[in-house]
Amino acid sequence: MMGLRTLKPSDGFSDLAPGLELMPLAADRMDRRSVSSDVLASSAHGNAVANTKIVYANSDSDGSIYYDIHIFYYVWYGNPRVDGKYVHWDHVLVPHWDPKIAASYPKGRHIPPEDIGSSFYPELGPYSSRDPAVLESHMEQLRAAAAGVLVLSWYPPGVADDNGEPTEDLVPAILDSANRRNIKSMVRLSPENKGERRTLQDRDPSRYGKHGAFYRYKSSTGKNLPLFYIYDSYLTPPESWANLLSSSGSHSIRNTPYDGVFIALIVEEKHKHDILSGGFDGMYTYFASNGFSFGSSHQNWKAIKTFCDVNNLMFIPSVGPGYIDTSIRPWNNHNTRNRVNGKYYETSLQAALMVRPEIVTITSFNEWHEGTQIEKALPKKTQTRMYLDYLPHKPELYLELTRKWAEQFNKEKEQWLIPHLEPVPVIQYIRHNGPLDIKSESDMAMQYVTKRMEKVDVHCLIDNRLEDLVCNLDVCDRILADLKKLASIFQAFNDLLGIAISSVSVCGECVDLSDSSYEVSRWTVRARRLMKLLERSV
Known part of the structure; x- marks a missing residue:
């Protein structure tokens, strides 16, 4: 979720993306981890190898899914029927860091099921992420959206976000459910703020690597490496990252069992240099609010992509259907981005495709607090709340738009290769x-x-x-x-x-x-x- 205390919105951006240049870009370079561009079948050991440049589709009865569409997925929700209490749906109203401003806004927390920490209301109601029926529904929706890789917000055993409960034990069930639909799964790591530093071995999620749904990216050297998105990577000095991620680092994990493709979060412009010096393999933008940060501003993506090309890094833009987090941050309405019946989403997707990335990330499948979900939502009105919805369209509007643009993305990528x-x-x-x-x-x-x-x-x-x-x-x-x-x-x-x-x-x-x-x-x-x-x- 947004680090709103340290970041400020950029000026001069509308709710829709700025004008997009239509000039063709220079030839794409391979990333400095020499990640190749073919798609391979699963290995003899069942490890999923799903790369993203030439062929992305895995056909099933409902059409194709695309392994170059990665979508952020959250499993932190709970309800009394399954978990004995509501988790995350009863989110606290986060106070503004300035006490004078905070005094002008309500305090407390939400009281589900009528009042939840979201401006939209899920079709499944305030569900539990541990409910097998919910998990099955989510996988069906992901397949309908043609999103081939879900990016799980992952914490080690016993660790959770500030408003949730540990969920690491859910990973096997998620992998199993994804695997039944040929969907791959990977993780997004977050720096720990719990004081104690765990060793890489303690928090290594690649122990799931033998599972058929575990996503791996194949390098041109023949290595099938897990790919990790690192959230809030800028909170750790680049020198510390370089110790781990550069081949000459004092504690380098390169060419060890813990090696991988590591993608850092770019928020401010200076972060691109820190990401390069830190030994990362690429950068992503995460935030769905165009103009909120340098990295999330569509107009900056061409420059970021050029920087990445020159330095053999991957650039993975993140797009979302909109943004509204005033249900949990009531003072943050200036960062709201209205959905405009899907136009904001399509404009964001077009902006991403214009820079010719290898992969596009979607924020998000179900981050309901920040209103970035593409999961099905229903109209809902209670005595105290009037929720937003997708009307006049159907609950599956954003699933359908995701599939439409995933297919367009892959058609265009074949053409991008032609001049090169x-x-x-x-x-x-x-x-x-x-x-x-x-x-x-x-x-x-x-x-x-x-x-x-x-x-x-x-x-x-x-x-x-x-x-x-x-x-x-x-x-x-x-x-x-x-x-x-x-x-x-x-x-x-x-x-x-x-x-x-x-x-x-x-x-x-x-x-x-x-x-x-x-x-x-x-x-x-x-x-x-x-x-x-x-x-x-x-």
Whole structure:
């Protein structure tokens, strides 16, 4: 939640995002942890490996989910039926830090179920995060929204936020429920303010790493590393972070079992330099109130992204459907951002896509206190409260908008690669009886083309032993059919990408493509020439 005592809103911002520049950006760089851009299947041990640059979708009966859409998720709610008392729904009214201002506002706490610490009212009522039915409903809503990764606000065993109860024991149930829907889960860590410093081993959440739903990000070095968002990272000096996160740090965790991809929170402009010197792998913005801070201001995202590109860091913008926390901070109405029937959310999403990030984070699925939730809400009126709602739209409005923009994000990301692909000097056809695979001197092109062709079923291996292919008309016919299929694929890639495929190596025979378009008829000629080559080799 917002550190409102130390942060002040920026001036000059409206409730909607400022004008967005439409000029194309320079080529994206890889982050300095060399995180690659392909999506891999789960490993043999069941560890979820879900990267986010080429293919993001995991199809199920309700459509695709996208592992480059990360959404912040809270499990701190409780009610008497499940927990014996209300937790968080009875949130205290936070006093202003200036006693003179605080005196002008009400004190006390909310009294559920009619009066809860939120300006909206959940469709599920003031629920318990421990209720299995609630958890199942949440996972269904996440899947409907196409959000592939939930980011759990995590505390070690026995530790909780100032208004809650420990919830670490809920993690296995969350992972199990997410896994049933192909949703991945990861954690957001918060610096401890409890006095005692725990060791990394004590608070290491990656012990869940063998679970099928545990999110990992694959580096180009082949390491499948957990990704962590660090909240309020700026409260710890960058020198202290560097001791842990730089490879030369005195207590470096790099290349140890505790290594990962660590994403810091950028609030003020100076934090980007602290994040760099602290050894982090990237930065995110979290706050859903445009203009509240330097990091959360849409107009600054292009500059932040440029800084990250130059320094090989990831930039992960955070977007939200709106912001209103006056139910718990009644003095903070100047930071309210009205939803405008979804327009604020769509403007924020558009602003995020304009800087071409690898990942977009959503604040939030269910942070009801700050009014950033996309979870279903209902109209509600009591004797003392009139709650906000999503009317005239349905309760699932923001789930539907999230899916719409997740799909748009992934369509655009394929196009973003087009200007930045290097020429492909050689492609080799190398896969036996299954999906087509390629090798190329260009890693980025190889990843893109491989993923685009992964569903193309090519039945025969052309670089097999020649004697296995000769005098087998069936095989020759299939070679010809496959070459025709490849021709149409290469033609499509040439039209779409403008990449130069100069040659294809088949059975050791390099087929020169530099002097022709990729027409099926020309491939037919080459296929026949290949067959003659096979015959002569006997």
